[in-house]
Amino acid sequence: MRTSPEEQALLADASQTKLERQQLNPADTAFAIQRGLAKARTRRMAGHMQLKWITAVLVTALAAGWLLMGPLGGSTPQQAMYSPPAQNWGVLEPFRDLVETDIDGNTIASAINNGYVQLVDRSVKSGIYRLTVNAVMADENKMIVLYTAQTDASQEIYSVNRSRATDMLTNHKFDDSNAGGVQVPKGNHIIYGRTAINLKRTDAFPEKLMLDFQIVSLDPGKLADPKTGTKRPEMRYSELMKISFDLDPKFSVPKTEITKINQLFTIDGHEVMLSQVEMSPLIIRAKLVYEPNKKIDFQTKQSISESLHPYEIVSITQNGKQTKLLMYRGSGTEDGMIVYYSSNMLDDPQSLVLKIPTETGKVYDDLQEAEKHKLELKIK
Template structure:
């Protein structure tokens, strides 16, 4: 192997290592800037994706809410069946610990929307197993595990490729991450599919494992010295893809709902809904007049915290998985739990007016509202519900702003205020949110809450 080839393999291994740990924010912005600069010179929408390797545990308080009503979703969501009650996680428990684990995987497996593969390839003391696969017409998720014998320690799985055997075409590059110990590694790779092409039936997964000699894994210099790295032969696993994954077509809606952000006009122009992802596109008014610097700034301000999904009275967050910039606007991809048949979905973005928040004082111990500004009280009703949690109920006129609660300050300590329930009644135009302080945080008789202004935009 030449020194150039060794360096290329080392770079691949280190790239995958960083993917497991998360993506640096500066690198994300650099990718955005490059994409936007390129888009200035072209006329079509360009996608430059960057991964967001984090899971948000609480809804961002600085957000615009876009309501995705349940109506158009029901056409494509499979009906519940007795099989959905089976423990489909059996044999897949280690994958719950993946750093890149997301709600799409959880929802799919809990609903039995998963294909167990359990096929392996082994050579020279290296072994790779494709444990399971999940797919829809937009993307495919591989869950795999790797192992070595006692002569090597696993650094990572530094290369994952997927090919459609019926066409001999390579699918798009995989993204993902994993975790492991000395001789075992669990990983996930997500491959984007083109739904305008034939749905793949026969696939070949091609892996390479990076490893080091015993006791080298703990060395801080591991990964920086090419001579220390060892690589498995290419390990290939062939399998057939379950046709059930091709049964649910992507539903595309065109809300065309306009709003402003820091004086700039936006339109939520398109939303794609499928079992494994939700994609939203925002177009910019007068985009041809904006500089690259202005677009970079607007991308950061618009970037969603996630989607709040309401399922059987409980709220959960679907994370923002990736984002991209183009000539006429921005596009974001989120996790999906459509298989859970959510009653509502709300995209939360940044507020139209920054710093617009009102101060509320509550007695968390005695469950009483101490003081609340008239500007807040006139828009809704803040109270403690029967479970002792804060409940904020308000009327929302279409296209008008609404208020929600954010972090609160208890003495000199700022505490997260998590949304545990969020629902919207389209007939009454009534929004209800229930909040709970972070567990284990101290509270007092005079706790300061903040109510902030947001905007509600409706998708049919």
């Protein structure tokens, strides 16, 4: 069974989902997952079956991301997960808490600080529910939407169940199968949220968009019930709430910068090449090629995938500020994998360095020790 690409995607999606649902500090998550992966890999080497190992990786990684936040987060200095705004964000100030917890927080802060944002401020109401699209930012690879969901006092808001985008001129429905979302509650009746939609450079840039949402709510008092979410009859759903608006054409101007790197490095005795990196205002995408000068079998690809964990890019701007841009998605390719990161390219970083742990079987007790054992690949 082909597991290498799926494993990479599952690990990326699992780490992102845990961040969003538990609202943890994402700055520590790469280390936490690395620690869990190392433990799971050690158990697999002792003789676990392949399917059991994949499950163990996911469970251990998520558990590590949860449990290690407390002891490590409180005692170890951390780099900023997001860029604090250089100025007041005006009507977008309520999204500050969301940015602080979102794995895409650096991207959103960079866009807002540089004026690369379109204020939409369009609302739709359905009974007791109200949904407002506050702002949008986009480039030819990705679109990020900031929204507010509300109920009246008769219901407690639980979540925004779905958010999808359609190009109204072509009726093209955007592929949101890998679109991430995060929601930050403000009391029991309001949620500030973010959803991201993947775009393709080969498609025409959208001009007029239709977004549809659905809000999920509960009766008063149910939000604090630990069993909430397991009893569907207790949940109330709004009708599909549709909002349309014209997308600012300024977002079609920035083009993706593609840099050929072709830098070789070794992981667990295997040669890997950082082939190229694509950079745009909202995304950084790195292509990794396994054993570029050899024809390798599936087992070798799988072994490299198990050992290779390129979780972060460190950005340094002209004023010396250092920021971590974290991986939020990984997808397998025929010859390796493509890894997706948040971006602060609008801040004009003077340096971009991809950091990769080199001792995949080792478990570290703290972040500083783990940092000493990372390979650094210069992108810029």
